[in-house]
Structures are given as structure tokens and as C-alpha cells.
Amino acid sequence: MDNKRRIGDLLHAHNLRKTPIRTEMLEMFMDHDFALSANNVITKMMGRYNRVTIYRALNSFEEHGILHRASEDGHGIKYAMCGPHCPDQLHLDKHAHFVCDECHHTYCLEEVKVPNVELSNEFSVRHANYNLSGICKKCKT
Template sequence: MIFEEEDFEMEITIKPENILRSNGLRKTQIRLEMLQIFMNSNHALSVNDLERDLKSSHDRVTIYRALNSFEENGILHQTPDPNGNMRYAMCSDSCPEHTHQDKHAHFICEKCQQTYCLEDVKIPDVELENGYQLNSITYTMNGICKECQLN
């Protein structure tokens, strides 16, 4: 019997447990819940979003501790929202531990106020004069997202 390549197409599912294990983090209920929420979201989330979506009740200190551990391990990165507050989004696979390599643009919708990571829009390379050390670049665009344009 001859199998075509398409016969072997399988959807690879990444599980929160595997993300925690591969980053050397303990598997706790809040970490599992939070990762699942981020994995199901197509936009960056605020702490208020997390508090609303968490099934179990957790105080803000616990939520921030989990966010910090995710950020320190290259699982999440921060991005500003329209009000200058922080939102969090999943990092790409190219974002190693302790060094975020999120060289993509962020888009803030002026209608729904959501922040989206645009992975295909790369930040241009920047060369600085001698004596300057570049630590980060923020590339944020504002406009109306696809969903809001349809409504």
C-alpha cells in the first residue's frame, strides 16, 4: 500500500504541562490554567483578563508571580496596551530563556482596545553609534483590527 504525504498530516498539540516541563517549572494549577488561557487567546492579555478567565480564585500576587516566572523563562513577553498598562502574550519558539527575541510588531486596535502580536511584521535592524547599548525596541502600531473592520 502506498501512502500519500497528506495521509500522515497530524496536528501537533502543545500542552501546558509540556511547556512547564521543558522550562523546568513546577506544574501548579494556576500555571496550567494561565498557560491554557494564553494558548487559547489570539491577543495579549491583561491581569484583569486573567482574573476574569481563571476558573479558580487566585490573588494578584500569585498571578504576577506566575507571569514573572513565564517571562523569565521566555514563555511570555510584555507589551503595552493603549493606556500604557502591560499586557502579556505568548512568545514565539525563537525566544530563549532570559533573552526575549520578540522582533515583531504589536498592533493596538483603537476600537476594541486589544493588543495583537504581528509575528510576520519584523522590526527593522537598527545600528547605533558607538557607546550606545541597545536593550530593547518597541514597535507598536495603532489602527482598527480585522474583526472590528467587519463589524
């Protein structure tokens, strides 16, 4: 299935209207094998969409189980595409992420599951951030 079809199906499955900004943004995420920050997206879409519209689209993707938070550091929040099973308002992407010290890219480590932690009921978890850092395969060579 090509990306355009995939995007149409994805938006439909999550009850989001298909708009040019949403389509373009998801194409951008699908074209990268690492996570993108709001600033990365803004840089690429500047001139065509304003910051507010871009942030709004990112937030709605996070709320609707299309993008999840891959890392959060001095470079801002970085988002990555969700797996096919995230419903609205809930993320099932419970995998670790790898942040490269050289290029600062964040990669999903889908095969590395986040360990289950026991928490007292005084706390309710919204985001779990399980990041590993080091040198990525591209910077190694």
C-alpha cells in the same frame, strides 16, 4: 498536540514546575489570539488565586521565555505567547504588534519584523516596543 500536552512540554522545557495556576494561565493565553494584561488575567482568575500569585506567575513566564510583552500603554502591559525559540532570560520575538483603537486588543504581527536600530554603547536595550495602531479585522466588519 492538545493544549494540555503543549503546556506540560513548555513548562518542562523552561524548567518550571507544573502547577495548576501556570497550566490554567497558559491555557487562557492559548485560547486568545490577542495579548492579555495582568488585569485581564486577574479578572478571569479572581477568587481562585490572589493578585500577588498571578503577578508572580506572569513574571516568571516573562523571565523564562514563555510570554513576551506585546504592548504597554494606558491599559497596562499586555503579554502574548512566545514563539518556540525563546530561551530563558532572552526574547527573540522581535516582531511588531498591532493595537486596535476600537477594541484595544493587541495582536502579534509575527511576519512584521522590528527594524534593527543602531544604538551607541551608552545604552543597552531591554525591551523594544514596535506598535502599530488602527482598526483590527474584527472591528472592521
